[in-house]
Amino acid sequence: MSARAFRRQLVSRAMTALVVVLSLIAVLALVVILGDLVVKGASSIDWAFFTKSPVPAGQAGGGVANAIVGTAIVVGMAALIGVPIGVGGGMYLAEYGSGRLGFLVRFIADVLNGTPSIVVGVVAWTFIVKPTHRFSALAGSIALAILMIPMLARTTEEMVRLVPNSLREAALALGYARWRTSIKVVARTALGGIVTGCLVGIARVAGETAPLLFTALGNLNFTLSVTQPMQTLSLQIYVYATGPFDEWHRLAWASALVLMGLVLVISLTARWVTRQRYGRVR
Amino acid sequence: MVASANTRLRLETVRLTALFGHHRAVRDVSLLFPAHTVTAIIGPSGCGKSTLLRCLNRMHELTPDATVVGEVLLDNVNVYARDVNPIELRRRIGMVFQQPTPFPTMSIYDNVAAGLRVNGKRPRREMDEDVERALRQAALWDEVKDRLRTSALALSGGQQQRLCIARAVAPQPEILLLDEPTASLDPAGTQRIEELCHLLKRLYTIVIVTHNMQQAARVSDYTAFMYLGNLVEVGRTNELFTKPKVEQTEAYITGRFG
Numbered sequence: 001m002s003a004r005a006f007r008r009q010l011v012s013r014a015m016t017a018l019v020v021v022l023s024l025i026a027v028l029a030l031v032v033i034l035g036d037l038v039v040k041g042a043s044s045i046d047w048a049f050f051t052k053s054p055v056p057a058g059q060a061g062g063g064v065a066n067a068i069v070g071t072a073i074v075v076g077m078a079a080l081i082g083v084p085i086g087v088g089g090g091m092y093l094a095e096y097g098s099g100r101l102g103f104l105v106r107f108i109a110d111v112l113n114g115t116p117s118i119v120v121g122v123v124a125w126t127f128i129v130k131p132t133h134r135f136s137a138l139a140g141s142i143a144l145a146i147l148m149i150p151m152l153a154r155t156t157e158e159m160v161r162l163v164p165n166s167l168r169e170a171a172l173a174l175g176y177a178r179w180r181t182s183i184k185v186v187a188r189t190a191l192g193g194i195v196t197g198c199l200v201g202i203a204r205v206a207g208e209t210a211p212l213l214f215t216a217l218g219n220l221n222f223t224l225s226v227t228q229p230m231q232t233l234s235l236q237i238y239v240y241a242t243g244p245f246d247e248w249h250r251l252a253w254a255s256a257l258v259l260m261g262l263v264l265v266i267s268l269t270a271r272w273v274t275r276q277r278y279g280r281v282r
Numbered sequence: 283m284v285a286s287a288n289t290r291l292r293l294e295t296v297r298l299t300a301l302f303g304h305h306r307a308v309r310d311v312s313l314l315f316p317a318h319t320v321t322a323i324i325g326p327s328g329c330g331k332s333t334l335l336r337c338l339n340r341m342h343e344l345t346p347d348a349t350v351v352g353e354v355l356l357d358n359v360n361v362y363a364r365d366v367n368p369i370e371l372r373r374r375i376g377m378v379f380q381q382p383t384p385f386p387t388m389s390i391y392d393n394v395a396a397g398l399r400v401n402g403k404r405p406r407r408e409m410d411e412d413v414e415r416a417l418r419q420a421a422l423w424d425e426v427k428d429r430l431r432t433s434a435l436a437l438s439g440g441q442q443q444r445l446c447i448a449r450a451v452a453p454q455p456e457i458l459l460l461d462e463p464t465a466s467l468d469p470a471g472t473q474r475i476e477e478l479c480h481l482l483k484r485l486y487t488i489v490i491v492t493h494n495m496q497q498a499a500r501v502s503d504y505t506a507f508m509y510l511g512n513l514v515e516v517g518r519t520n521e522l523f524t525k526p527k528v529e530q531t532e533a534y535i536t537g538r539f540g
Contacts, residue, residue, distance in 0.1 A: 098346070170383035173341055174397040174449065175373030184396075188387040 034260065041257035044250045053222045060247055064255050066222040067236040070137065071262070073224070074216055074232050075206045077141035082148035082205075083198050089149065090156025090194075095182045097157075106157075109150035120146050121211030129215055137230035140216030144205040151201045159193030160186060192273055199270035203263045209234040233259040292317040292487050293338065293457055298352035300333045300342055307333040309511040310352070315457075315504075320479050320488040322502035322519065324495055326534070330511040331491045335459050338489065339375040340368040356457075373400065376450030376486070377459040381466050382442035384434035384449075391430040393445055397453040412452055419485070420448035421478055440471025447478060451486065458482060460490040464497065476501045495535055499523050507531045 001009075048063045055062035093106055124143035129135055163186050171181040187194070212218075217229040218239060233255050240252035293315040300308035308330040315321045323331040336342040337350055340361060353360045361371050376397075384393050394413045398404065413430075417423040422444040426437070434445055443463060450458060460479075464472040479488055479501040492498050498505050499519060506516040507530075515522060515531045526532045533539055 164383075166379060166381055166383045167385065169341065169344070170379065170385070170446070171396075172344060173339060173372055173377035173379075175369055175371075175400055175453070177369050180400065185385055185387075189385070191387070 037253065037257040037260055041253035041255075044254035045257065049251075049254055054220050054251075057243070057245055058247070062251075064231075064233065064236055064251060064258070066219065067231040067233045067255060068258065069222070069224070070216070070219070070230040071206065071232040071234070071259070073226065074137050074140045074212070074230060075144065075202060077138065077226065078144035078148060078205055079198070079202050081141060082145035082152060082201070085145070086149040086152025086201070087156045087194055087198065089153035090197075091160060091182060091187060093153060093157040094160035095178075095186065105153075109153045112146070112150040113154065116210075117147055117208050118210035118213075121214040124211060125214035134227070135215060135217035135229040137216050137226040137228065140212045140230065140232070141226075143211035143215045144208060147208065147211065148201045148205050151204065152197055155197030155201070156190075156194050159190040159197060162193065163189045196270045196274045199266050199273065203266040203270070206263055206266070207234055207259060209238050213238070233262075292357065293489075294355045295334070295337070296353040296355060298334070298337060298350065298354060300330070300337050301349045301351070302345065303347045307511055308337065308508075311508075311513040313506055313513055313516060315487055315489055317487050318483055318485075319503040320483050320490060320501050321504045321506065322498035323489065323491045323506045323508060324493070324498045324534075325508035325514075326539070327493065329508040331508050332461055334508070335461055335489060335491050338457070338459060339372050339377055341372075341377070343368070373397070373453055374455050375457045375459060376453070376455040378443070378446050378450050378461065378463045380462045382439055382446050384437070384442050384445050386433075386435055388434060389431045390426050390434050390437070390445060393434045394448045394452050397449055401453070416448040416452035419451050419478075419482065420444040421474060421481075422448055438471075440467050440474060443467060443471065443475060444478070447475075447482075451482070456487065458486040458488045460488065462491055462493065464492075464494070472497070495523075507534060509534070 048061060050063060050068065051065050052061070052063035053066045054064065089105065089109070093102055093109075096102065097105060120143050124139055124146065128139040128142060132139075167185055167189060168181055171185040172178070176184065212232055212235050216232060216235065218235040219229045219231045223230060237252050237255045237259065240248040240255065243249075295311055295313045298308060298311045298313075299306055311334060313321075313334075323334060325331050333342060338354055338361075342348050342350060350362060354362060356371075356374070359366065361368075385396060388396065391413055394416050395409055398409060398412055414423060414427075417426065422441060425441060426445075429436075434442065437445060443466075447458075447463075460475075464475050467475065476497065479490065482488060483503075490498075490501060502519045504516065505519040505522045507514045507522065507526075507528075509530060515526060515528045517527070522531065523535055526535060
């Protein structure tokens, strides 16, 4: 082997080793967080944790059923509001958004994407909580939807742009109207990617706390009323972790583990959907 | 109009100019496509042959900044007239592209049925018959009849292209436009498509764009030679290839340029 070839191989090996080490460091953060949560939280998770509401401060026992159900309701409503608007906006941007309006919408979406979530919370408080004189789950959902919409719009746009133009032309040449082409051919082809984007967006807002502090507020009791303050896992963690009781800290760790698990499940579903459908985009 | 079905006028361009912005990609072309014949448009890359084809079913105007001057007459109606709906026009004119473009989320059956479904719901049995007829016309039926519900992407490139032909002919158009349909196929696939041209011209008026002169000679009844956006010469294929009237045509078909 010549000296030059030897040197090349050496450099190649060194670079490979370097990126492997860097990747491991990146993954390490997740492993440490997850491991810590399991160590400190798993022991507190029992049947009561999922089925009971919190007991008065200082007492032992109780669970976070109210927060789990609350998370499902608040995030679910946010998705109901945010997914149609976000995905619709993304379709518009990709299929029709080449003009000035498209440019404007894209710019606003990018700005909104970079807006700190606490600002969105304050905005929701100003326009919903203050005029209605009450904190509510619905206000929290709207705040989360506002966070979700620009994210979904941009990922949907990216996914729809991946659909080759030849497919659009083929549909149009077949006598498809523009809207039919967008829905029946383009959106269907990009569906896997769009669904993945939605799930990732939902997973992201599921962990949000700041926008909910000003809107859903939190609630120590179990409630299904969306016009009332409602507890979510993230709010629960915030309150319990900063509270003075050991019992609270214990429940905060367990709640964090459950929330993390929830996000993980959503993300894994997203990956699964991607494998199933998205591979079909050529 | 001449009485014989073979020479009945169907499709014609009159002083057609196609522009991309200010660039004239097709210049003042008047060309007649006799019914139930195969007309080949040949010429070097960038000569405007694909653009001309795309003007016939108003696909050209979908490109930003693309415009058209002049007329395309389909049964003596200018397809660029204000009251002609391009979507309905395209249902009368099938088109097949360079690359096979099966819809990736649809089964073989749904791909063929795609163009039929735009006209509203129809009884299942009728749909089945139309799909079978289209697949038979594209000489694909025997190969796919046992797996109509499987993904169209599992087919080979040549099969995919024949699937696209089936999809294009399923709504029973009057005209079939082929834009270099064999550009991405191997010789066997190419031969099958060429054989199809001979069969399908009994049913449709075919216009085929090709950069392959041998292909034009094999499949077409008439050949039009274009160069730099201009229609240089048009005539019966055997005459154009054996005794071209224009110097430029001769130079091209004998391989001296292009």
